[in-house]
Amino acid sequence: MKDIIKKLNDENIGKVTENEPLAKHTTMKIGGPADLLIEPNTIQDLEKAIRIIKENHLQWTAIGRGSNLLVSDGGIEGVVIKLGKGLDHLEENGEEITVGGGYSLVKLSTIMSRKGLSGLEFASGIPGSLGGAVFMNAGAHGSDMSEILVKAHILFEDGTMEWLSNEEMEFSYRTSILQRKPGICLEAVLSLKEGNREQITAIMQKNKDYRKETQPWNYPCCGSVFRNPLPEHAGHLIESSGLKGHSIGGAQISDLHANFIVNTGDATAKDVLDLIDLVKNTIKDKYDIHMETEVEMIGREKE
Structure with a gap:
């Protein structure tokens, strides 16, 4: 990875950080490290970065401001490209x-x-x-x-x-x-x-x-967790199933809006995933409705 970092720095493509905790880059404040995090200065610098990444046969993932995103506790393998300053024209x-x-x-x-x-x-x-x-x-x-x-x-x-x-x-x-x-x-x-x-x-x-x-933005969260299974609404289904306020570890189904899962302080991605599974299984059993997640879930399993 040191050789890759040197190539990227030689091209002056922007900020390059090794083993960067992605909890610092998501609104949920959850997520293990990225092997490498790149924050390109321009679209042209991003093109250069992609060329170097592909030449070295590395996986890459792109993120923005980290909302609607749940990064696993094991982090993300390869390179994470963050679109922020430099691509905000x-x-x-x-x-x-x-x-x-x-x-x-x-x-x-x-x-x-x-x-x-x-x-x-x-x-x-x-x-x-x-x-x-x-x-x-x-x-x-x-x-x-x-x-x-x-x-x-x-x-x-x-x-x-x-x-x-x-x-x-x-x-x-x-x-x-x-x-x-x-x-x-x-x-x-x-x-x-x-x-x-x-x-x-x-x-x-x-x-x-x-x-x-109506939404718990006073806690770290990722926005709506489930898509609405129209004509039903996810929040209503979760609340009527009795899960509103339910916690696993540091993750909680919001008391304010049941389609939000909040990080009460020390939640892990596994806590959130366990809550998601609980909701899916409960709604399927009670209403025979399959719940699909709206939040994007990425990353590797924690070793």
Whole structure:
């Protein structure tokens, strides 16, 4: 690994850290170490990093701001690429904007609202990055990324890069083509609409207030754990099954919203996974409904 680190540093691609605890890089504050964590300065530096990674036959995984993510206690083998500073550019062209994959979704929605541009109100309380939001077609309050995305610049697993149109992204509920054909969103072009700034700001504030009142953001968490098995809602099913507030180790099904699992202080990924299994088995037994996770679970087993 020392040779790889030297090659990456020689290329001056950005920050490179060995055995970096991923608990420091996820909103759940859970996760073992990455063999190597790379935080590239630019898209061009990311391309260089991918070339070096592939030449040395290493596995790689991409993360953003670490929301909607559960990293195993054993950490992640190979290289973790974090899209953050350096891939958080913003270019404006009237109602169309180009946004880097590392850009904060909350920050972006706030800036656009102040400019009187509508379309991102739903994202005002989603604590992730633009790239992660495109990957999972993040949404809330009746809208999602598929409603505003024009095209996305994707880096695929084989190192190739391509712009995909909205149609080519194959969006559906909390899903895109990137979950079937692995890749990361480097940047995206979004189409917004001019609107009334006061009205947009009021809608965003209402959405933020709703999240504060109904979701446990005072504890480390990853957001909604389960997809809604429509027409049912995951939180309602979990609460009606009597699991609201149930704990395993340091992980707890939130007292405020049953589709959230919170880290009460010393939770491990295993604690969270055990709670997830408990919910799945209970809901299957009681209601014969199969619960699918919305949170992405990655990493290796702890030795």
